[in-house]
Amino acid sequence: MAEISSDVIRGYNDIIILYLLLSNPSYGYEISKQIRTMSEDKYIIKETTLYSAFTRMEKNGFIESFVDEDLAGGKKRTYYRITETGREHYRAKCEEWTLTKEVIEKFIADEGRLV
């Protein structure tokens, strides 16, 4: 079974995460589960990758963090909220995706050539 390699997904983790923050703030564990569910187990993000993406994106101003100290039962969590800059970045990345898709598809051979 083909799996998605890290080199291939590289650069898209950002938009995957930002997408999940578009409508409401969220936190690491929940996001990782959502990615898994939404991709039908085809992509399971590594924890370290996810948390380092948070750090990087906060540094870049794409997201902001806040801590929910005392939840009704449960450990304290660090939530992330997308910023306006983050939304712009997301939009730009989506456009880039369209372009990239078009380019790459020119280099995908149709069945005939793959003899």
Added chain:
Amino acid sequence: MAEISSDVIRGYNDIIILYLLLSNPSYGYEISKQIRTMSEDKYIIKETTLYSAFTRMEKNGFIESFVDEDLAGGKKRTYYRITETGREHYRAKCEEWTLTKEVIEKFIADEGRLV
């Protein structure tokens, strides 16, 4: 104008190059021009990236090199030919592309959500 970032193309340079070797051997400079032309200048591969990809892929057994010593006018060139392993790799990468595309597109918001 949106440009394709290196993190996004990463992992696809291999299939782009292999595609151009599917029907006949070729060499660095020609391949770089073909990529440029076929992508309508949307993607211009860096020389260093291209040549290091050659080295890597030869090490992995995806391509084989041979030198054309004395061409009718012109410097000597190193040509690369795709191997059977390379063809298999290319096929596998194309399948992976289909999968990746499906996954990523789930995280591209439709216009409505991008308010």
Added chain:
DNA sequence: ATATTTACTACGACAGCCGTAGTACGACAG
């Protein structure tokens, strides 16, 4: 009482891409 799930943090390694620089040959202009 113990295992599992939740929710992270730290550290270091690695691979692929890229910037910079340099080599060298041929062709063509001035």
Added chain:
DNA sequence: CTGTCGTACTACGGCTGTCGTAGTAAATAT
């Protein structure tokens, strides 16, 4: 006959994002 442009590379080192491994700790299920 000198210089610039196009062709065809090689070498070296840096950066970034991902990943493996490991550890911490609270809450929940068994």
